[in-house]
Amino acid sequence: MSMGVSRPLTGVLLALSLAVTACGGDGRESEPSAGTGCVTDFDAARDYFPVKQTIRHATNFTLTYAKNYQVVTVKQPSPGAKSETYVLVRCGTPAPELTGPLSGAVTVQTPVRTMFAGSTTHLPFITDLGVLDRLKGVGTAGLVTSPQVRERVTAGAITEYADITGQEIDTEKVIGARPDVLMTDGREVGSYGTLRKAGVRIVANAEWQETTALGRAEWIKFVAALTGTEAKATEVFDGVAARYRSLAAKAKTAEPVTVLPGQMFQGQWAIPNGDSFMAKLLKEAGGTYAWADTEGTGSATFDLEAVLARARDAEIWLPQVSEWKTLADVRKADSRYAEFAAFRSGKVWGINKALGPGGGNDFYERGVGHPDLILADLVAVLHPDLMPGHSFTFYQQLTR
Known part of the structure; x- marks a missing residue:
């Protein structure tokens, strides 16, 4: 069934208008229920x-x-x-x-x-x-x-x-x-x-x-x-914030690891610009990438050959595709992906560890309010020696 309006709104609007009037003009009951924190004596x-x-x-x-x-x-x-x-x-x-x-x-x-x-x-x-x-x-x-x-x-x-x-x-x-x-x-x-x-x-x-x-x-x-x-x-x-800063301080002590972010989508590869959210996150995790010094937020797009030319030897690849579970899935998507060093070494980590039954990805849900969990995963991927025994929340390594 369409999620649009299925029948005229007149009756509903009238009912709402009457309810609002009865509640004093703002839709609230005249006597506030417990827990609302309403003031009774202004x-x-x-x-x-x-x-x-x-x-x-x-x-x-x-x-x-x-x-x-x-x-x-x-x-x-x-x-x-x-x-x-x-x-x-x-x-x-x-x-x-x-x-x-x-x-x-x-x-x-x-x-x-x-x-x-x-x-x-x-x-x-x-x-x-x-x-x-x-x-x-x-x-x-x-x-x-x-x-x-x-x-x-x-x-x-x-x-x-x-x-x-x-x-x-x-x-x-x-x-x-x-x-x-x-x-x-x-x-x-x-x-x-x-x-x-x-x-x-x-x-x-x-x-x-x-x-x-x-x-x-x-x-x-x-x-x-x-x-x-x-x-x-x-x-x-x-x-x-405290956990995030602690992780960033720990990663700052390590030598930066070269990273390849993203993947192709509809013929273009979106690479985060140097002032973007993802660029800053990668830097704080102790990573760097070929476009880290570009200005601006958001991202820039390139074709696959341009990405290969600059990032072929990146040590770790971090695609943003939930569907890829194995390296075979990656090769099936585009055989040219096999030319990246990270693919050949098997160091490809996807954000598909925490998926909902309907296809939702917890990386984009809980990760927004808990970037400390994302950063912990990234530090463990880039610098496993700094995070021994880490239990991953969002990332997992693609299998061969």
Whole structure:
């Protein structure tokens, strides 16, 4: 069945309008349920955010505080998009006037009680913060690797609301569920206009636009601002950052190993530029590659012959293909791959150790919030003497 709208929305919109009116205008019950942290006796002089978060690594969002609300601005939800500002108002306190810098901002009552998540990269943050019970919808359940989330999908506690592309959304299902927020990856989809008109708050979690591993992981604080779990976010992130820095310091003592990242896709080989997320990760793992000194984020594309000319002798090859399990799979994809030294020596490591039953890859899910686990694997691949007995999380060596 198509994930688009299956019948007219008029009845659903009317039901939602009546429900919102009954709840005092924002969809919340007049008496807050236990655990929401709603204020029952507002004091204008009180600071309702005694635990404040500081953003140190993420550069694509800012967070500031007033006494009873936070202002979060996502600088670039997607490439070329305008910034978006969210006013996160402590439930039970008055919202500020949306004038001046707040003009056009989206107001969200927090802590949110229910949320939908459009990307699997959001799931580790939600789980680590201990608020998985508030997750009521995921974009595509088949791509989820988290056992805890999959169990809740199977039990009917979490619903699927989009197709595998994320472009076709069952708007009726979302509106009927009335989540406090729908968290997207920042890219705009046509159906979002319908959802906004129906009162669904849409917020952009654009962690994927960060250019450092810790910058991406620090978006746990964005989710914490929505869920009122600031202390937990600081605890989790500080642990990840400490482990990451310790691993990077260990790898810095070793001689850099030459690496070949990526593989061909539709006739082109994407090589990360020197200022990209992957380039920095490889460097911190004690690796280097032929294009490490190029400027810019993102990647540049080359044909296979150009890659062979510059990186034929790379010691270790790190393809980003989940389907390759053996070197025979690699040769079958393109016989010319056998010309790389890493192929001949068998030093080809893929990110296919942690795959979900529907084809999702935990490297792209849990790895976003836990780059320390990725870095640990990479250090063990490049410098096994530094990581004796390491138990791999995402990477595994392709067999012959």
